Amino acid sequence: MILPTAPVQTLGVAPLVLALMAVLAYTVAAWPTRSPSRLPAPALVAGWLLHAVLLALDIGGWGRGEPGARLGFGPVLSLTVWLVLAVHEIESRFVPLPGVRRVLAINGAAVVLVAWAFPGEVRAAMNVWAPVHWLLGVASYALFGAAVLHAWMLDSAERQLRLRKAGASGAFGLAPAGAPAGPMGMPLLRLERLTFRFVEAGFVVLTGALLLGVATAPQWRWDHKTVFSLLGWTVFAALLLGRQWRGWRGRRATRWLYAGAVLLLLAYVGSRFVFEVLVGRTAA
Numbered sequence: 355m356i357l358p359t360a361p362v363q364t365l366g367v368a369p370l371v372l373a374l375m376a377v378l379a380y381t382v383a384a385w386p387t388r389s390p391s392r393l394p395a396p397a398l399v400a401g402w403l404l405h406a407v408l409l410a411l412d413i414g415g416w417g418r419g420e421p422g423a424r425l426g427f428g429p430v431l432s433l434t435v436w437l438v439l440a441v442h443e444i445e446s447r448f449v450p451l452p453g454v455r456r457v458l459a460i461n462g463a464a465v466v467l468v469a470w471a472f473p474g475e476v477r478a479a480m481n482v483w484a485p486v487h488w489l490l491g492v493a494s495y496a497l498f499g500a501a502v503l504h505a506w507m508l509d510s511a512e513r514q515l516r517l518r519k520a521g522a523s524g525a526f527g528l529a530p531a532g533a534p535a536g537p538m539g540m541p542l543l544r545l546e547r548l549t550f551r552f553v554e555a556g557f558v559v560l561t562g563a564l565l566l567g568v569a570t571a572p573q574w575r576w577d578h579k580t581v582f583s584l585l586g587w588t589v590f591a592a593l594l595l596g597r598q599w600r601g602w603r604g605r606r607a608t609r610w611l612y613a614g615a616v617l618l619l620l621a622y623v624g625s626r627f628v629f630e631v632l633v634g635r636t637a638a
Contacts, residue, residue, distance in 0.1 A: 369411050373470045376404035377463045384459035395446075398459055402443065405436050405466060412473060423488075426474015427626035430492065432465040434623075437496030438503060454507060474630055483570040490563035495618065497556030498590075502615050504549040505608040511542055512604065550597065553611060557590045560618070582621035589614035 379401030383394045413429045439458050446455070564583060593610040596602040602610070 369408060370470070372404055372408050372411070373466050376401050376408060376466050379404060380459040380463035380466070384456045384463070386456070394455060394459075398439075398455055398462075399443065401459065401462055402436065402439050405432070405439075405462060408466065408469070409433055409436060412469060423477065424474050425477050425488070425626075426469075426472055426630055427623045428465075428469035428472035429474060430495075430626070431623050432469035433492055434495040434499055435461050435465045437492070438499040441496070441500045442503070451507070454503065458503075472627075472630060474626065481570055483566060487563055487566045487570065490559055490566065491622065494556045494560035494563055495622075497552050497559060498611075498615050498618060501549055501552035501556060501611060504545060504552060505611050508542060508545050508549060509605065509608055511545070515542075546603065549611075550594075550607075553590065554594065557587075557594060560587055560590070578625045579621050582617050582625070586614045586617035586621060589617060 379397045383398035383401060385394070387394070409429070409432060413423050413425070413433060435458075439462055442451075442454065442458055445451075560583075564587060589610060593602070593607060593614060596610070597607060
């Protein structure tokens with residue numbers, strides 16, 4: 355007897371169950387507690403691992419018969435937050451920041467639900483370089499996302515330090531600028547340098563993604579993705595030049611960073627959201 359070889363959807367409700375488990379783990383990690391607890395940190399790791407399996411099933415296509423990957427705004431946003439969480443997990447081994455953990459856990463739960471509700475279409479690669487271009491683009495999203503997270507931490511810490519006008523630890527357990535790091539944080543100057551390391555790395559990766567897209571695209575199109583990507587690249591270039599030549603720091607620098615991140619977010623995630631949700635189209 356010969357069994358049929360046609361692809362069969364064997365996953366059933368497994369992705370939904372995994373999504374609910376990931377949301378539950380992220381919720382536990384984000385849940386405020388009055389007393390110190392060891393539960394939130396392992397819960398965040400559990401949510402992150404479940405999130406990774408979901409991404410493999412959704413974007414990677416494990417268990418799906420058709421070739422290609424889901425590149426809708428939901429899965430791409432989900433992958434971006436997952437990568438930012440990966441950066442946080444590595445960094446938290448050296449600098450525990452429970453306040454940031456709660457924020458990331460909330461975002462993790464939100465993007466898991468968004469990716470489930472708006473999975474997008476399955477799209478096959480147009481050429482052999484398309485996956486590399488896509489991976490570079492998502493990597494730049496993640497690096498700039500990590501930069502935005504650190505810039506937000508920096509702004510919050512500086513704001514609290516100005517309000518307190520004291521030498522005590524600032525927001526998220528960060529030490530004042532120039533002060534030695536305490537048991538729960540790092541000096542603000544070090545945090546600022548780390549923020550711009552992420553910006554510089556993201557800028558290099560984004561430049562590579564844009565150049566590869568130009569070199570391998572069948573034809574050049576001045577569409578919304580191209581315009582917003584180039585505008586974001588220009589803002590990040592101006593930020594790095596302003597910091598190098600004019601010494602931009604503090605809120606001026608972080609405002610440029612936020613503006614560039616918003617433009618970059620609109621380039622793909624925003625445009626896909628418009629086409630998939632508002633307009634109801636899948637191809638663009």
